[in-house]
Each structure stands twice: as structure tokens, then as C-alpha cells.
Amino acid sequence: METEQSTVLYEAVAGDISSLIRSGTLAPGERVPSVRRLSRQRGVSVSTVVQAYRVLEDRGLIEARPQSGYYVRPQQRVLQEPSVSAPPRTPQLVGVHALVSRVLESAQATGMVPLGTAIPYAELVPTAKLRRILTDVARRMPDTIATYSLPPGRDELRRQIALRARDYGVRLEANEVVVTNGCVEAVNLCLRAVAKPGDVVALESPTYFGLLQIIESLGMKALEVPTHPRSGISLDALELAIERQRVKACLLMPTVSNPLGSTMSEAAKNRLVKMLADRGVPLIEDAVYSALHFGPVQPRAAKAYDRAGNVLLCSSFTKTLAPGLRVGWVAPGRYFEKVQMLKFISSVGVSDLLQVTIASFLENGGYDRLLRTLRKTYESQVRLFTQAVSRYFPAGTKVTRPTGGYVLWVEMPGGTDALELYERALAERISLSPGQMFSASNRYRNCLRLNCGIPWSQQTEDVLRRVGELAAECVRPGFS
Template sequence: MKLYEKLADDIEALVTQGVYRPGEKIPSVRRTSQHHRLSITTVLRAYALLESRGVIESRPQSGYIVRPHGPIVAAGLAPSKPLAISASVDVSRLVLSTLRSIRSDEAVPLGSPYPDPSAFPYQRINQYANAIARRPGLWHGSEELPPGARPLIGQIAKRYLENGLSIDPNEIVITVGATEAINLCLQAVAKPGDVIAVESPTFYAMLHAIERMGMRAIEVATHPREGIDLGALADILKTQRIGACMVMPNFQNPLGFQMPDDKKRELVELLARYDVPAIENDVYHELYYGGSHPTALKSYDEKGLVLHCASFSKSLSAMYRIGWAITGRYREQVEKLKFLNTLTTPSIPQLAIAEYLKNDSYDHHLRKLRKAYAQQASLMKAMVKRFFPEGTKMSEPVGGYVLWVEMPAEVDSMRLYQLALENGITVGPGYMFSTTPSYRNFIRLNYSYPWNERIEQAVITLGKLVASCMRSAA
């Protein structure tokens, strides 16, 4: 057992025994560090672990307290309030150039959108791939026409069923990652010039899909822990024709929220009243920190108006880029567009993943991943709280692996991005998540990588760079 785990266990035992009571302050990081002769980092890790276990929580100005029973305190981020005006989209150039510099293997990848590749069971999947490639020759074998490889479609439907969602396998179309799924679904339901409603901030993949088709985006007010504002959306639906609504109800990138179930149902019903299709990006659905799998918008869909997109890229195998769409009433259109767009998805990876799902312990793999991400979330939050300037606010992700950080208003995230790069650190500037500069002073931080000294030092350096941006702006 590591030092910080031991410390966390000791403190948890005191809480369990009632020595520290709900709402009561526990000793500060500094005092505990002195007291136990442990480094600040070790104590922060222990407190982060306790936070991830729900034992304590940090309160502004008052340090850490034993968590009271009842609702979680607000995370500090205010709901967004974008103007209800649609805009053409041209964000991809910025995103591409940013992601490019983020890919340097020398820099600490806090700006990366990707999960840690070492977390995936590639050896097992490759073993299956090899066995499949060696199967005695049939006439074909190298291609799978849309909708995709039957065994994989079956395994995906089975997985949804186990997660409480009954899916018609005939609605599933396999794609090149969720990116293609989102593109095809949007193209199936709307046409160039149409106005598409999105969250604010929104994941740039959604904006890319809109840009690709020459559509327009309208950003909708979004609550940092509950998702898209249904009142604001209803107002928009009353006044203009909306071609589709694209949302990420579970562990939204960048906010990390999970929409409450009743809000998901209301959203589906609201859109159905206006006959507006919903495109649901659910790529993080397996990466929840709570006790149970989140529901999908799709599970409240009675009219076939929800097009659900997901992939294995965040949970099992980024390198094969196998995604899918569950197409509702648009099955035929999506399938045809898939055929037109990339003809087929390579079959060997599809069959190899199907074998993995059938024979290996995907659940065991996911439990490890969820536990690691939950702990790393707490560590990242604790480090940002400790080392970023006063006035910094952040999201409360309950799944996935990104943190959304609001810095003081005078900090420009592009300036910070440049300074960070010069210091061998990358961040995701807020400009990528909107058609407007509304998130000028926000950054997205990735915490999928196993925690280490380099990451720790990078967060400390970032905090200093933020402070220097504030000074130079003053």
C-alpha cells in the first residue's frame, strides 16, 4: 500500500468512527504534511482519494470538510448564457492546428482529447485479429458492407441490453469512429443551411459535423452539472426551425456532467413535439464514476427521433476507430450515407473486437479504467485548486477524463496555450468549444494518464503561467 493510500484509509477510519463528523473541517494539507512528515503532494493525493470516495469535499476558504449527507455543493461554474443567434461554423482549422501541436511526444499532453493508449488491451485484440486473418480462405473476407460485421453488431446490442437499454440490432450501423457516425446522422436528418442546436460550450466534433455540411450552429444555455437548458431550448424551438439538436448527455466534453434522467426524458419529449431529431454523442458512456451505467437519451425515444452515436475509442481500442450509430427511423439513410462516405469499415478490427467482447472480461477492464479516471479526476481537481490563482473555477466531472477550468476573466487561453507549449505542456484552449469567443478564459485539461511527477509539475507550472497571464493583462 502506498503512503497516500495509508493516510486516506486512516482518515476514513476516523470519519467512520465519528471522530470527524459531517460538515466538520479536517486538518489542512499543510498541517497534515507537517504532522505526518509527508510531502504536500502525498497529502493532496490522500485528500483527493478521499474526495473520490465521497468521504470529504473541499470548500472555498475553509479547506476540506467531511462530506455532509445531502446534495453535492455547486462546483462554482455558472450556467452559460449564449446569445440565441445562429452562426456559420469555421472552427476546424483552429482545432486541427491545436491538436497537431498537442501531439508532440515531448510535451505533457494536458490538452489532448485522447485517452491514455497504454490503458487498452491491444495485445488481446491483436491476437484475435491475427486468428481471424488466418481463417481459411473464403471468396471474400476483407470487406463488410454496411451496416457492418454481424457478430460485432450482435455484441453491441447485447452490451446495451446488459446496460439496461434494449436496442433493435437492425438500427445499428458500424462506422469509422464516432466522428463518422455523428457526420452521417447529421447528414441524414438535416441539410446545408439548416440551424442545429448545440450545448454551450459544445464538443468541437459536433461543430465539425455542422461545418462539414455547411449548416449553422445555435448555442443553447447549458448548466454545468445538468446539461442543456430546456427552457432556453424551448424558446428557440418556438421561434425558429431547428434541423437537429446535438447533445452529449453523459460526461459531456468539456463539462463532464451527466444530465439527470428526468431531464433526458423531457429533452426527448420537447424535441419530439417539434419533430426535431436529436443526435446523441455517447462516447464516454462506459466511463462513469458513480455506481451505475448512465441512461441514454435513446432509452426515452418513442418516435425513432434519437440517433445515438458511440464508439470503442474511449473505452477499449482507440487505434482501430470502430464506432457506431443507432439510427432510429433513419436507418436506411444512415446506411446509404455510410456506403457513400467510406464504403465499408475494415472487417478484421470489427470481428476482433467482437471476439474480445465475447470471450474477455470487458467489465473487469472497464472497472479498472473507471477507478483510475475517478482517482485522477480528484487529483487533477485538487492540484488545480491548490496551484491555480484565486478566482479559478472548474467543472465537477462525474465521468470521462477531462476537466473544464475557468480562469480569471483577463486570462486569454490562446496566450496561455502558447506559453504552456513553450514550457513543454499542452492545454485545450476554450476557443475550440464555441463559434464565439465566449470561452476565451477557459481551458480543458486531460487527466487520463496515470498520475506522475511530470504531470504534477506541469499543473504547478500552468498555475504560474496563468498568474503571469493575469499580470501581463493588468
């Protein structure tokens, strides 16, 4: 059990060693004092020093070499960020599903290292607590099993979601919320509520392939809009696009986008919401990663600026609490009735048993503490993966600086064929997500999305080193 005093002690030891490294007194490649020696020198316990060295390893400052001790890590290259994207200006019919399902299926094979799929850190899913709550609900409330669950969903869960909406800077009443089967269903219902086949939907570029698949399945067209890897969609480009053609809806991730990890500023969100309301274009806001923002407070959602009921806010508990329970929600603004009706005709309700289980966890299961742990863990994971990409990927590679979440977008040198890299990695039981999955126009052929939700270990580092080597072999001069 960690006490406050022990934390202060190991942080102090870690701080001293990192000062020595930063000042160059301990040079890259040099051995740092052994655990026993430092423990004697500082008059602290061996476990305090071990803990301090673990922290320094997590921060990428030192590395353990088996049977030899700890060494200062070699200097890092600092990789550039990708530039603002430049997708085509015309709407496209989408055809990503075949590639996406091939990649997702191959990722499921046993023994595969899941570097492509964005799956949460399994150790942090509170399965034991959820199992206890679920059993208790099933025993106390047999009706949750014996009767139909109907939309818009259970009051106790909708109340918890309305309370949590404050974290998004949004005032919501429980009766403004529809419970869904995950965020994907929420987005699907919203798109069907506001647009029809053939209509044009504006998106960030690159964007999450699941959103493209929904557009594809509904026969709509995707208009990819230039997007900055840190600050999100270009509002000037979006405005111009809306002036040029009839855009029926915008489907965006203004806070912690996938795959870029971008977050729009509050001012940009305000401008976005006003611009779309003035033009009568609804905004479907996918906020599934918002709670995993790395900043001290969760940024406000675009919905916080909505005065006209024009923003349909979608999210879920799949990325933070229980991926397998598939409980999500939407606050559809003035499209409430339509979304509720569509929910009913597509899949009736969401299991009452699961809804009450999630509601009970939100009420007294320590969700805020869990979120703090997730953010801290993912921030450190993203840092470690970024360092490994810097170390092992070919010269000229660029990488995002995500504002939250657990994916990295890696842009390899222009001639790299990410599909070839995907095939070659697959043969070595490593699954990757090639960039083409994230575009309606077959862009990003030299890009990859990396899942940083895999616990860090020597094996993880070895896998990233191998992917870097394969990437170097997939660079084809003249191919771009």
C-alpha cells in the first residue's frame, strides 16, 4: 500500500536522478547508481529506490538491462507532428468496410499483438466490481430480466448521465437522454434522424473508420475536411465547404478525436456551433473519448454552446468503464422524438440489467477515481509509445501529440506502403491499422494508427522495434 510519505520519498529520489540526467552529469548510456548503493547513500529503503527507478523508466529517462542494472536511455529524436490534412474537396461515396472488416477480423486471431484496434487497457476494467453489482441487480430486480427494456431507457441511468453531463459543461435533464447500445448506435440513429441516403456529411480527416462505415451503410457521402492534428477541424475550410455544397450534417469529434487525438479550443467550438446553427446544419458530436482528456479538467463539449437544440451529443461507457456491456447514450436536442423512435424500431431497448448495473456503478462505484487512473495511465502509455516510435521508426516519421485517449497517428515517410506493412506485420502476429481505413478517399497510405492501450513491457518495446524495422523495409522510393 502506497502512503503519501512513501510517494514523496520516491518522487524526491526520482527528481534528483532526473536532474542529474537533464544536466548531463549522468550521460546517455551511463549506468545509474545501483539500487543498493543509492539506498545506502540516501538513507532510504531499497523499495523506495526501486519505485523511483520505475517512475524514471516510465518517464523514459532510464532503462533496465537484465543482470546489469539501470542505464540512462540514449537521446531521443523529437519527431515532427503531421501537418494539417488536405483531403479532396468533393464528397465521396465511402467504401472502407471491406478493408476494415478484414483488419478487425485478423486482429481477433489468438496470439495476435493488438497494436491496431483501439481497445482499453484490460487490467483497468473493474470487472470484479461490475460482476458483483450485476449479480446483485439480477437478484434484487428480476424484472430487469423478465420484461422488455424500452427506449428512451432506465430513469436511474438517465439521471446519472444527466448529472455527468456537467463534466461536459452541459446542462441536461434526464428526460433529454436516450440510452443506446454504445456510441456507434447513438451516431447511427442520429445520422438517420438528420439525413438520408445520398446526403453529404462533413467529417474530420482522417476520421474514425466506424463513422465512415455508418455513412457507407446508409448510402450517404463523406466530405472530408482539412484537420489539424492538435486543434481539430479547420473551421475556415468547413465554412467554405458548406458555402460550396449542400452539407446535410457534420459528424465530428471536437474533444479528443480518433485517430488524431485533437481537441478544438473552446472559442472554436463556440464558433462551430454558431456557424452550423446559422446555416441549419445539425452537428452530431461524438464525445466518446472526452473523459480521457489529459488536461486538468475535461474540456466543454460543443454541445455546451448549443442554444438551438442543433447539437446531438453522443457518448458511451465503453472506453472508460465496460467495453463489453455496450452501454452508450445520446442527448439529441430537438431530434429527441425521432431518435427515440429510430431506437425503438432498430433494436427496441438496451438491456435493463446492464443499464441498472452501469447506473449503480456511476452512483457509488468510484467512477471519478477510475477516470483519474485511466487518464494518468494512458498519458504515460502514450508517452512511452511515442518514445518507441521516435527510437525505432524510419527517419522522416511524424507522430501526433494526442490531447487524450490512447491512440497515436503515425505518418511514415512518403513512400511507405502501410498496407504492405500491415500484411508483413500480420505474418509476425502483430495487427496494425493502416491509414486508408480512416479516409473515404483512400488517403493516408503511408500512415498507421497505433493502440497504446497495451501494458508496457520489454515485449511491447520489442514489438514496436520490429514494426519500425518492417516500416523501414516498406519504404518504396517513388511511391506516394
